[in-house]
Amino acid sequence: MRELPQKEANLFKQILKCYENKQYKKGFKGAEQILKKFPEHGETLALKGLFCNHLDKKEEAYEFVKKGLRHDLKSHICWHVFGLLYRSDKNYEEALKCYSQALKIDKENIQIMRDFSLLQIHTRNYEGLVDTRHQLLELRPQNRQYWIGLAIAYQMMGKPDSGVKVLTAYEETLKDIPTKPDYEHSEMLLYHNSLLEEMGDIQAAYDHLDAIEKHVCDLKAIREKRAQFLLALGRQQEAEAAYRTLISHNPDNFAYIDGLQKSLGLGNKSLTAEEEAIVVGMFQELQKEYPRSNAAKRLPLRYASGDSFASIADEYLRSMLRKGVPSLFVNLKTLYSDKTKEAVIEKLALGYLAALDKSKGFDHSGSIVEPPTALLWTLYFLAQHYDYKRESDTALGYINRAIEHTPTLVELHMTKGRILKHAGDFNSAMESLNEARELDLQDRFINSKCTKYMLRADKVAEAEKTVILFARADIADPLHDLVDMQAQWYLLEAGESHLRQGQIGKALKRFHQVEKHFAEFTEDQLDFHMYCLRKMTLRAYISLLKLEDQLRSHQSFVRAAQGAVKCYVSIFDQPDGVEPPEMEGMTEAEKKKFRSKQRKAELKAQKEAEEKKAQADQELTKKGGKVDEDPEGVKYTKAEDPLGEALKFLRPLQELAPERIETHLMGFEIYIRKNKFLLALKSLLKAIKIDAENATLHEQLVRFALAVKKAGSALSPAAKTVIDKHWNDLYKGQDLAAVGNSFLKKSEEQGSVPHLISAAIASSLIEPKNDKAEAILFLMADDKYKSTRSLESALVAQKTLRSMRSGRVSEFRAKAAEWFPKATVFQSV
Amino acid sequence: MTPPAIMSNNSTEDKPKNAAFRVGLGDITPNNLGQLKRLNTVLFPVVYTASFYKNVLDVGEFAKIIYFNDVCVGAVCCRTEVVEKSSAQNLYIATLGVLAPYRRLGLGSKMLKHIVDHAELSTTPSIAKIYLHVQEDNEEALEFYKKHGFEVTEKCENYYPQFDVKDAFKLEKIIS
């Protein structure tokens, strides 16, 4: 029963219009009116469901749409509606199926096809996309969008040449090419050019630039591409001229200068003395031509060496210290990878300080009296320099002098905080940051930094109070607003603080919030598929698509994933919650008693907290905020398959960040616990390929061998064969004891603390007696380990001793307190 | 006669040249009040009250911060005082100071000039005189104010009972 009588048929058309115009209530009423007379009219039922969906009645929505479909399986409208419903729930797979059904019924329905292609690109189904867009183009060959849409589809599936053919064909259909540059046409031409480049036909791309230039608006793009292509084609002289022109437009663009260097044949990483002189000369010329260019002043420091470096650095430092450029150190520290450069800079800065102290100039010539701020910035620079070298006391000496000189300068207090943080005194670090904050209450940056330092000191409540100082006044729940605003830095720092404090549920809550942001970023694309084609912002659109495909390799996601994996692994290892340090060394009976005592205290605290929360919730609801039903994140700690949850965080990294060794080290931790020996093996092999010398890898190799041994016959023959086949890749034909010994020997040779720690852990696993492992850890007291003996590594070493139930923990703590006198963790209580 | 250009050249060789610097006055606001407090803590032995800092925000041009190369290095804070049977008021300089490394560069003068100029221009209220107290032994401040036309009018004994040097001079400058 598809056909409605005239009156209802008209009404039906009206409610379709209502949907397009987003008049959902009106549409809903109209649908009901039809259904009164024809309660089984499928398409009306389906539409009613769609209106329900928009009126926030999810369950009814599905009910009506499905009912409609049952009554009219042959209606494309019903299928289309079903697809829209799934799409709004982000169930793209089902939505795609519905659209495809709808298209089987109505082969030429443009609207459905467009919706279909949208989801195909969203889900990166490029094969299907090419098909759909072909059909669209055949139906509407006059429409530019469909031509370009098809070209994009080809490009994304890796066939830029087909994309070029489509665009060329389209351009041939154009009768009147706009005589004046027209933005959309121009963008299409530049997109065409980018496809030629992607094909690797640089000559064609270069020639194409000439052909399109008069129609293009973005002339900068043309100039940049031309220079780039000339260089790639080996036409050095022309490339040089092109880059010189670009530099004249922007003498601070590093890429232009880099291009110029390459066109002069000076682009190599290591330069001969002769080449070095030429490069430095090139920069001197640029400086003369563009005295205001910072790049021309800064870049020669990268290439110069020896005396030439010293004299350029001298001039550079003086001018920056005189001007007072707070970012000077940050600007220069990349040079420190070269130890001689670091030493030269140190010597220069110390020389300035002595001269300024004595005669108010950067040298003793007495020709110029520098402003008092020169001394200030020199002290500030030296403080940062020694902090970078982790000579905390020296650094503190300089920063304190600077603060005495000019106590009002915010940066000084921030740097003091950073030095203290590196020295391990997180509370004092936080106090310094708070002083900085109080000097300038309107600076959100300092406020955020201060919050971060509070979290580093695990003062979550204070951090919350501080961070919301910058919340909008009209927000009911400012802390949650940070989640909505995707303030990932805060969520990550908070999550990591909870993790340190053993509050696994709260930590996971934060890490999942970050994960959700990434899901939102992915979702946000949906709007752009249509918009960018309509507005013809093609090059930006393509770079968006490529970015989205790499999204989860971003540092923020990696951090969230690392945190979450640690949490889930600890839930798996300690289902009763993380053991507090007090429980160390207790017998099971003592632990039990301790736990029950703790639980009682917890219950009491919980009751109080609940009362408080109930009150706070009430207030929140009054203000229109949404109450958090699970502030402790219990739902995460109660996960049935914590390792499975961990895997969900790991998988994107395996796909997008396979070059990071941490990805595979994490993978091993999960798989070995799941007794997935082959996947654990795979992780190890990948890690070996990236860095066979990695410290943690050694410990994991030993654990793997022991686990395989323990599993024995439980291991399937097939798995056994594979493992046997790779055994030599892992252990180089040595038995475990030998593996351990040779690793230890190498660690000692290299003087590396992280490797010592790994060796100690491995040793304690190979022979479950402590003395050898302890002896290894205590090796780090030797002076030759000084440079790798970081605060973090000392902490890990201490934790390792603890988990071995070693009797030498306090002995170690005393030693560490000598190495890091400011670090609060090592101070005896 | 030697041409003037060469003369000035000669003189730069003899005397050290001061590198150029920038100076500017700025408003005191609730947000940078922390800087003013910092300055006063290091410059003056007196601990100022919350009401002092509240007043600072209300006196407009009679309280200022001074920047040297964009760094805050000094401040001046005054308050107006009602004079009996007169519509004019007196302006009292409660604090005026420059961080030690930045002295003798004209910053104190710039702030004081700003205060005097505004006192002269002020009509609501009009200012009769500017006055202040200086500890008896604070020679640099005495020199500084005398140079700017202030005169000692009174010695106030035991003006600072909490300090070792308890006596103070009262200095003033008549405006209108």
Ligand SMILES: CC(C)(COP(=O)(O)OP(=O)(O)OC[C@H]1O[C@@H](n2cnc3c(N)ncnc32)[C@H](O)[C@@H]1OP(=O)(O)O)[C@@H](O)C(=O)NCCC(=O)NCCS
């Ligand atoms: C008093 C004070 C504000 C002067 O600031 P300043 O920026 O150094 O002053 P200026 O550079 O503008 O000096 C102007 C003139 O004052 C006189 N003067 C300033 N300091 C002097 C000193 N130590 N000895 C002699 N004369 C001095 C000089 O004549 C100077 O001119 P010159 O430098 O050309 O010789 C500063 O010394 C200070 O902050 N002191 C501590 C705070 C204080 O005592 N304040 C006064 C109480 S409210």
